[in-house]
Amino acid sequence: MKHLIYIPALLLTLFSSCRPSPKEAAAFNDRIMSEQKKVVMAYDGLLETYDSYVPRKMDSALLDFQTQTTDAIRNVRETVPVQEGEFLKDALLEYLEIYNSVAQNEADELVRLYKVPENEFSPEMHVQWENKYKEVDKKLKEADKKLQAVQASFAENYHLHLAK
Numbered sequence: 001m002k003h004l005i006y007i008p009a010l011l012l013t014l015f016s017s018c019r020p021s022p023k024e025a026a027a028f029n030d031r032i033m034s035e036q037k038k039v040v041m042a043y044d045g046l047l048e049t050y051d052s053y054v055p056r057k058m059d060s061a062l063l064d065f066q067t068q069t070t071d072a073i074r075n076v077r078e079t080v081p082v083q084e085g086e087f088l089k090d091a092l093l094e095y096l097e098i099y100n101s102v103a104q105n106e107a108d109e110l111v112r113l114y115k116v117p118e119n120e121f122s123p124e125m126h127v128q129w130e131n132k133y134k135e136v137d138k139k140l141k142e143a144d145k146k147l148q149a150v151q152a153s154f155a156e157n158y159h160l161h162l163a164k
Contacts, residue, residue: 019083019084020082020083020084020085020158022158022159022160024082025082025085025154025157025158025160026158026160028079028081028082028085028088029085029088029151029154029155029160031079032076032079032081032088032089032092033092033151035071035072035075035076035092035096036072036092036095036096036147038068038071038072039065039068039069039072039096039099041068042061042064042065042067042068042069043065043099043102043103043107043140045061045064045065046058046061046062046064046065046107046111048061049061050110050114053114055114055115058111058114058115059111062103062107062108062111065103065107066100066103066104066107066108069096069099069100069103070100072096073093073096073097073100076089076092076093076096077093084157085154087150087153087154088150088151088154091146091147091150091151092147094143094146095143095144095146095147098139098140098143099140099143102136102139102140106132106135106136106139107136109132110129110132110133110136113125113128113129113132114129
């Protein structure tokens with residue numbers, strides 16, 4: 001009978017010892033979220049070219065954004081998650097797929113429109129560009145909000161304090 005008391009304690013110890021430490025969870029979080037930061041920086045670089053209006057810089061920034069999203073997706077897919085970290089990895093992949101879609105589609109269209117010479121850039125084209133830009137902005141803000149919620153849940157699960 002005495003051994004029956006030790007079995008639940010032993011099982012509890014085994015299950016809790018398999019769980020990664022907060023330090024390991026933080027390292028996993030930092031590793032995969034660094035990919036998200038690279039994508040956001042590439043997107044910010046593209047946005048800066050809209051302000052400066054140098055068409056060849058737009059092409060280069062667009063290519064960087066497209067490449068970075070593709071690379072980030074591959075790198076995150078190859079990352080082995082910590083136990084109970086699959087939901088963060090999946091959420092980040094969903095987020096990166098949204099950014100990749102924007103990079104391959106809407107951003108490409110925005111650059112194409114924005115590169116039209118000023119004397120040919122009609123008011124209709126301007127409205128089309130503005131509407132597409134607002135659509136992209138809304139889509140990316142929703143993706144950011146969703147990822148932040150999942151990351152906050154992951155941090156809470158491992159008692160991590162995330163920098164804003």
